[in-house]
Amino acid sequence: MAEKYHQYLIIGSGAGGATLARELAIRGQSVLIIEQGRQEQKVGTYNDATRYYDAPNRFTNAPRKSKEGVVLWRSFMAGGSTVVSCGNGVRCLEDEFNVLGVDLSAEFAEAENEMSIAPIPEELLSDGSKKIRWAAKELGYNMELMPKFLKATSCRKCGQCVFGCVECAKWTALDYLKEAIDKGAKILYETKVEKIKIQNGRANGVISARSSGGEEEFMAEKVIVAAGALTTPVILQKSGIDKAGSGLFVDLFVNTYGVTDGVNQANEPAMALVTHEFYKSKGFILSPFINCSKRVRFVELGMRGMAMPTNRLLGIMTKTRDDSSGQVYRDGTISKPVTDADWVRLKAGSAIAREILIKAGASSKSIAVSIPQGAHPGGTAAIGKVVNTDLKTEIDGLYVCDASVLPVSPGLPPILTIVALAKRLAKNLM
Numbered sequence: 001m002a003e004k005y006h007q008y009l010i011i012g013s014g015a016g017g018a019t020l021a022r023e024l025a026i027r028g029q030s031v032l033i034i035e036q037g038r039q040e041q042k043v044g045t046y047n048d049a050t051r052y053y054d055a056p057n058r059f060t061n062a063p064r065k066s067k068e069g070v071v072l073w074r075s076f077m078a079g080g081s082t083v084v085s086c087g088n089g090v091r092c093l094e095d096e097f098n099v100l101g102v103d104l105s106a107e108f109a110e111a112e113n114e115m116s117i118a119p120i121p122e123e124l125l126s127d128g129s130k131k132i133r134w135a136a137k138e139l140g141y142n143m144e145l146m147p148k149f150l151k152a153t154s155c156r157k158c159g160q161c162v163f164g165c166v167e168c169a170k171w172t173a174l175d176y177l178k179e180a181i182d183k184g185a186k187i188l189y190e191t192k193v194e195k196i197k198i199q200n201g202r203a204n205g206v207i208s209a210r211s212s213g214g215e216e217e218f219m220a221e222k223v224i225v226a227a228g229a230l231t232t233p234v235i236l237q238k239s240g241i242d243k244a245g246s247g248l249f250v251d252l253f254v255n256t257y258g259v260t261d262g263v264n265q266a267n268e269p270a271m272a273l274v275t276h277e278f279y280k281s282k283g284f285i286l287s288p289f290i291n292c293s294k295r296v297r298f299v300e301l302g303m304r305g306m307a308m309p310t311n312r313l314l315g316i317m318t319k320t321r322d323d324s325s326g327q328v329y330r331d332g333t334i335s336k337p338v339t340d341a342d343w344v345r346l347k348a349g350s351a352i353a354r355e356i357l358i359k360a361g362a363s364s365k366s367i368a369v370s371i372p373q374g375a376h377p378g379g380t381a382a383i384g385k386v387v388n389t390d391l392k393t394e395i396d397g398l399y400v401c402d403a404s405v406l407p408v409s410p411g412l413p414p415i416l417t418i419v420a421l422a423k424r425l426a427k428n429l430m
């Protein structure tokens with residue numbers, strides 16, 4: 001049974017929450033983390049993933065979609081969505097933060113060192129990615145090795161990063177969570193926070209739903225919401241901050257697939273290469289990626305995706321800096337339209353992906369492009385709108401520390417940046 005009073009109460013144990021808990025616990029503070037998900041004992045397969053991916057209907061296991069049909073990937077579990085990440089570790093939004101007066105350079109360097117971020121070793125590339133790299137070069141594009149938080153010697157190249165890593169080869173927020181707990185932080189699993197307790201204009205705890213039914217209250221001097229950009233705004237709205245929830249981006253992406261005579265990219269860490277050359281001018285990156293699971297390809301492409309042979313499949317993801325056009329509502333429903341400008345970026349990227357895949361040996365008739373998806377929700381409690389540059393809300397004692405605070409879509413993997421922000425917050429809170 002967790003004690004009911006702590007200095008800091010953190011909601012969520014993902015990229016933002018676990019980092020903050022570790023930093024505060026290392027500094028001797030008393031920390032309680034409340035986590036909706038479980039500490040999963042087994043990960044790595046599609047069937048495992050059905051337990052922790054967000055799926056409104058547990059009979060179909062179909063992933064959550066925005067009301068406009070954009071697929072939204074996230075997981076509810078200890079460690080949050082970092083557990084199902086592709087292990088990509090990239091600094092993002094440095095210029096935007098500098099303009100806001102938020103200098104993250106020290107925190108980036110600290111995190112890169114702790115997470116051992118380095119370009120993926122060449123020997124982990126599949127034959128398919130090597131072929132894509134060659135084809136891109138022939139066409140005048142430059143595919144570089146993706147920076148990863150990955151222990152290369154532990155990776156067995158199963159290609160199932162997005163279901164969680166059996167070998168614990170990649171860094172996840174669970175690494176920081178364990179350190180936090182070793183340093184004295186307490187955690188409650190399978191406990192869902194509903195709203196913040198506010199007294200005399202000050203946050204002093206949370207109200208959570210018991211898994212056995214009923215409500216429970218926990219008190220703290222300061223409360224930090226780190227439940228991810230699709231849940232944090234729901235908690236904030238229920239706690240009286242009505243302006244939370246607008247400005248949702250998800251780094252919209254599509255996957256372009258092509259079938260070859262034999263070469264495939266099934267056996268490598270997902271997103272092993274990247275080209276940034278269209279990032280500044282056109283707002284997208286390209287990275288070799290296939291969903292190895294036919295059932296996931298069914299979500300993306302229907303029967304056509306299921307019928308594609310994984311052992312002859314190549315694919316390239318177009319990941320974009322999308323418009324902040326979405327909204328998370330108080331009841332948890334989500335609107336995320338794909339704007340005309342979003343379509344321009346998605347189509348420009350997938351046209352180049354198509355060109356590269358055909359050069360790499362895919363038949364032109366086989367090329368198919370998935371429906372739009374998002375796995376990097378953010379912006380729903382943005383700096384300058386809902387929190388200040390110290391990540392504090394308008395309510396005393398109440399802070400936000402997750403992807404919600406990002407001011408605009410990075411169009412790049414955000415974990416490293418969220419970790420850096422959490423490290424900075426810990427220093428400022430002391």
Ligand SMILES: Cc1cc2nc3c(=O)[nH]c(=O)nc-3n(C[C@H](O)[C@H](O)[C@H](O)COP(=O)(O)OP(=O)(O)OC[C@H]3O[C@@H](n4cnc5c(N)ncnc54)[C@H](O)[C@@H]3O)c2cc1C
Binds near residue numbers: 085088090
């Ligand atoms: C398939 C996939 C691959 C990805 N790959 C990469 C990658 O390679 N590199 C990268 O940088 N990013 C990647 N991302 C994105 C990255 O994982 C997220 O951007 C990041 O984890 C967001 O951090 P967060 O702290 O905002 O939320 P999360 O890490 O999702 O943490 C939120 C936590 O809050 C908990 N929670 C939610 N609601 C409640 C509640 N009411 N009460 C209590 N707890 C609650 C959740 O269970 C979760 O533990 C990927 C995402 C996905 C889905």
